[in-house]
Amino acid sequence: MNNAFLPIALACAVALVSAVGVILARRPVHAVVALLAHSLCVAALFLIMAADLVALGQVLIYSGAIVVLFLFVVALLPHGGIESVVPTGRVVSAVVAGAALLAALAAGLAVGAPTAPENPAGGVEAIGRSLFGPLIVPFELTAALLLVAIIGAVAIWRRQEPEPGAKASSRAASEGSLAHTADAPGATGRQRLLDEGGPAR
Template identity: 40%
Template structure:
C-alpha cells in the first residue's frame, strides 16, 4: 500500500471513529447530527477506496443529504433542548445491556483473532462489475428487495412518529394566561375579552370617574 493510500485510509477511518464518538457522546442533538454527518463522509471515503463510486455517491446523497437533514428537521420541531424525562428505574437494564454488548464484542474479537491463521493471504481480485450501478441494482432488487422495502417502511414510521411527538410537544400560545411564558412577568401581554370591541383610532382608553361636586375655591 502506498503512502498516499495509507494516509487516505487513516483519514477516512479517523473521520468515521470521531464522528461515531461525537454522535454517541454529544449532549447537544445538533452536534450529534454533525458527528453523524462526519461519520457518513468517512464511510463514503472508504467506499471510494473499494472502487465503489456509486455507493459513495449514494452515501453522500441519501444519508448526508436526506437522513441528516431529516434528523435536523426533527430537532427543529422538538427543540434542541428537548430531553426525555429521567427514570431511574431504567438505569439497571441499560447498564446490563451495555455489559452484554461489551462482552459480545470482546468475544467476537477473540473468535476472529483465534480463527486468523498466521501468514499472508492472497485476496482475490474484485470482479469488474463491483460497485457499478448494474450490479448494485441487480443485487438490490433481486436478493435484497425485502430488506430494501422494510427499510423504506421503517423510515416512514420514523417520520410519522417524529411528527406525532412534535405535535404533542407544542402548546397553543392563545390558551396560555398572560405572563405564563416568563416567571417574572416581563413578557406579560394584556388579555382582552373577545366580546369587547376594539377602540377607535385616537380614542382615549381607560377608566374615568364623573363627579358632580363643585371645586373648592
C-alpha cells in the same frame, strides 16, 4: 502497504471519532454535525474502495437528505433553534475550514477529473444486475424490515399518547414534562384519526 493505506486510516479514524461524538454530544446540534462528519467519512471509504456509486448515494442520501432532515427536527425542538453569541474562535475556525475545503477542491480540479475504471465493480449496471438478479430475494425482504422499522417508530412514539377516554393532563403529569410536550401534537393527530374512523365505533 499500498498507497491507499493512509487515506483509509485517516477516514476510519475520523469516522470512529465522529461516531463517538454522536453518542457523547450533549446538544443535539453537535450530535447531528458529528453524524454528518461520520457519513462523509464513510462516503470517502467507499470512494477509496472504488465503489463510486455507493459513495455518491451515501453523500446524496445520508449527508444530503437524512442529516439535513435531522437538522430541521433539531431546529424544531423547544430550545434547538436558539443560538448563543458566536465566539470569535468559532468564526475563525469556520473560515479556515472553508478555505481548506476550497483549496482541496481547487487542487482536485487542477489534478484533473479521475478517469472511470474500465469495468467498475460498483457501477450502476453491476449493482442493478446483482440486486435484481441473484440478490432479488434479500432485496425484497428489506421491505419487511423497513415496514417493521416504520411501525416500530410510530408505535413507540404513540405509546405515551393519552387514550381517548383518559384525561391528558393526569397522564402527562405522571410522566414528566418531556412526555407532555410530546403529547400535544400526538393528541390532535390521534383525535383526527378517530374522527375519520368515526362510524366504526
